[in-house]
Amino acid sequence: MARSTKLILIAITLLALFLRLFRVGQPDFKEEEFTSLKAAAYLTYCWQDSANCRHTPKTLKSRFLALVLNNETIPNLVSEIYLWDFVKDAPSDTHYARAWPYLTALAGVYYTFGISEFTSRLIAVLSGTLLVGFSYFFARFFTGSKKLALLLSFLVAVSFPLIDLSRYARFYSLFGLVFLGAVYFIFKLIKKPKNPKLWLAAGLLLLFSYWLQLLTLLLPAALLIYSFFYGRKLFWWLLAALLLLAGFSLYSGINFFHPYFISLHQPYWQYLSFMPEFVLVVLALPKLVTRPKTAYLSLIVFTSLVFLIFFSKLPPASAYLAHLLPLILLLALISAKLLFERSRPLIVLTWSALIFFSLWRLAGGVRYLYFGRDDRSQLRSAYQLILDRFEAGDQIAGVQVRDYYLKDLPGQTQILDLTATDAATLAPGTFITWEKEKAVRLEPETIGYIKTRAQKLAGDSLDDYGVEIYFLPK
Numbered sequence: 001m002a003r004s005t006k007l008i009l010i011a012i013t014l015l016a017l018f019l020r021l022f023r024v025g026q027p028d029f030k031e032e033e034f035t036s037l038k039a040a041a042y043l044t045y046c047w048q049d050s051a052n053c054r055h056t057p058k059t060l061k062s063r064f065l066a067l068v069l070n071n072e073t074i075p076n077l078v079s080e081i082y083l084w085d086f087v088k089d090a091p092s093d094t095h096y097a098r099a100w101p102y103l104t105a106l107a108g109v110y111y112t113f114g115i116s117e118f119t120s121r122l123i124a125v126l127s128g129t130l131l132v133g134f135s136y137f138f139a140r141f142f143t144g145s146k147k148l149a150l151l152l153s154f155l156v157a158v159s160f161p162l163i164d165l166s167r168y169a170r171f172y173s174l175f176g177l178v179f180l181g182a183v184y185f186i187f188k189l190i191k192k193p194k195n196p197k198l199w200l201a202a203g204l205l206l207l208f209s210y211w212l213q214l215l216t217l218l219l220p221a222a223l224l225i226y227s228f229f230y231g232r233k234l235f236w237w238l239l240a241a242l243l244l245l246a247g248f249s250l251y252s253g254i255n256f257f258h259p260y261f262i263s264l265h266q267p268y269w270q271y272l273s274f275m276p277e278f279v280l281v282v283l284a285l286p287k288l289v290t291r292p293k294t295a296y297l298s299l300i301v302f303t304s305l306v307f308l309i310f311f312s313k314l315p316p317a318s319a320y321l322a323h324l325l326p327l328i329l330l331l332a333l334i335s336a337k338l339l340f341e342r343s344r345p346l347i348v349l350t351w352s353a354l355i356f357f358s359l360w361r362l363a364g365g366v367r368y369l370y371f372g373r374d375d376r377s378q379l380r381s382a383y384q385l386i387l388d389r390f391e392a393g394d395q396i397a398g399v400q401v402r403d404y405y406l407k408d409l410p411g412q413t414q415i416l417d418l419t420a421t422d423a424a425t426l427a428p429g430t431f432i433t434w435e436k437e438k439a440v441r442l443e444p445e446t447i448g449y450i451k452t453r454a455q456k457l458a459g460d461s462l463d464d465y466g467v468e469i470y471f472l473p474k
């Protein structure tokens with residue numbers, strides 16, 4: 001690598017690190033971050049003191065199948081994780097091992113540096129930053145162009161969706177890095193199938209990618225389609241393996257294909273709005289599929305999109321596309337060259353438009369990313385009202401009460417699920433709370449009853465915490 005290229009790549013990587021690290025510890029935890037927090041906290045406290053560990057008896061077969069099937073609800077061969085109850089300061093009954101490699105790594109961070117908003121997001125920050133550097137080598141391999149590789153690195157560095165997920169205490173950022181590595185080494189393996197090091201690298205990355213996110217299963221499906229056109233021998237091997245797996249699944253009654261995530265429904269066209277750069281890829285598709293490398297990348301993207309739009313049971317979310325975004329950005333850059341190959345000014349103009357759009361999107365998201373304008377509930381401030389007024393014998397009823405911010409309460413404090421509790425049966429001395437976006441989980445009659453019987457402490461008309469808090473007087 002030339003010295004000038006190296007300096008530019010270092011500058012882009014440092015920019016990416018700054019955009020992901022700046023004020024990353026300031027916002028309160030939100031949504032699924034609490035699940036990562038509670039699961040990794042259990043592992044941390046278990047490592048610190050075996051008295052905090054919990055064990056559920058399971059057969060060796062059961063644990064093996066849980067590992068192979070990536071079943072997060074029961075212990076597997078290498079991981080047994082429960083959600084930590086911060087009020088009781090003890091493990092709960094709920095087993096949760098989704099993306100267990102990420103949770104284990106996060107627990108390692110907690111064990112070394114302690115638990116906080118900053119440390120919880122550190123793995124996501126570092127993964128997102130490493131993705132920028134790896135994107136350069138990825139693009140250089142698939143295009144042979146140093147210029148395209150640097151362009152991709154820059155676009156990944158300033159991509160608003162990727163920055164957002166790199167500041168989120170979940171596995172998505174790490175998954176994006178591991179998935180891109182799997183895509184890279186699998187293609188190299190196709191070209192050099194007798195290289196044992198490539199088998200090891202591709203196999204491990206594919207396996208860890210699968211344990212992080214089940215959407216990895218779409219990668220072999222895309223590979224099967226690709227091999228039909230560009231490697232018939234590989235196609236027959238993959239088809240035979242798939243048929244053997246299907247036959248064994250029918251014989252044993254063990255379903256390896258996770259059908260509970262699949263359903264026919266109205267298409268989720270929203271996915272297309274998450275990535276406007278995809279328009280270029282669609283326009284250049286006839287040319288992209290005539291080249292083995294770009295055909296490979298295109299089929300990975302289209303296979304995933306077809307599944308998510310037409311067959312995925314899960315509601316649409318941009319996080320399910322984040323691992324594809326580096327591929328889409330690279331294909332968009334290549335598409336500009338293919339569409340305007342006779343006009344260099346048009347190629348440069350299109351690339352400039354992609355850069356401008358990314359920077360414009362980032363500029364529009366600065367307040368969201370760094371200064372609390374993301375409609376995130378201010379739980380620390382709101383829950384402080386409960387902590388200040390709490391007396392012995394009081395209880396809490398709520399919708400997904402975030403116990404991390406209530407860990408100073410007495411360990412015997414009862415916390416009730418308001419969605420499964422009749423509000424009329426709540427005793428005096430009960431704090432009732434829900435985040436404003438969670439109001440849809442409550443019946444209007446329940447909210448009406450609470451508003452007429454309880455004293456309002458926080459919420460609309462009183463503050464901008466985004467958290468409703470009521471108290472039933474004693």
